[in-house]
Amino acid sequence: MSLPTTAAELRDELLGRECQCGKTKGAGKSFCYSCFMRLPRKIKHDLYKLIGDGYEEAYKQARAYFTEQDAPPRFVRRLP
Numbered sequence: 001m002s003l004p005t006t007a008a009e010l011r012d013e014l015l016g017r018e019c020q021c022g023k024t025k026g027a028g029k030s031f032c033y034s035c036f037m038r039l040p041r042k043i044k045h046d047l048y049k050l051i052g053d054g055y056e057e058a059y060k061q062a063r064a065y066f067t068e069q070d071a072p073p074r075f076v077r078r079l080p
């Protein structure tokens with residue numbers, strides 16, 4: 001799924017039933033319960049903002065957070 005950025009895309013994403021992780025989420029919720037619980041408290045809080053009043057930024061931060069968390073480790077210590 002591509003990253004929704006416009007207000008219309010964000011609204012569709014919010015009302016959709018598929019979470020960014022592929023699981024089912026509740027319509028009107030940004031993410032499924034398990035994804036939501038992984039987020040830092042600040043971002044969770046910001047996701048209660050309305051579209052056009054800070055939600056866009058919160059959503060972008062949440063997606064960036066998941067991308068970072070799901071990325072393979074950048075520094076892999078190798079044994080000699």
Ligand SMILES: [Zn+2]
Pocket residue numbers: 019020021022023031032033034035036
């Ligand atoms: Zn999810």
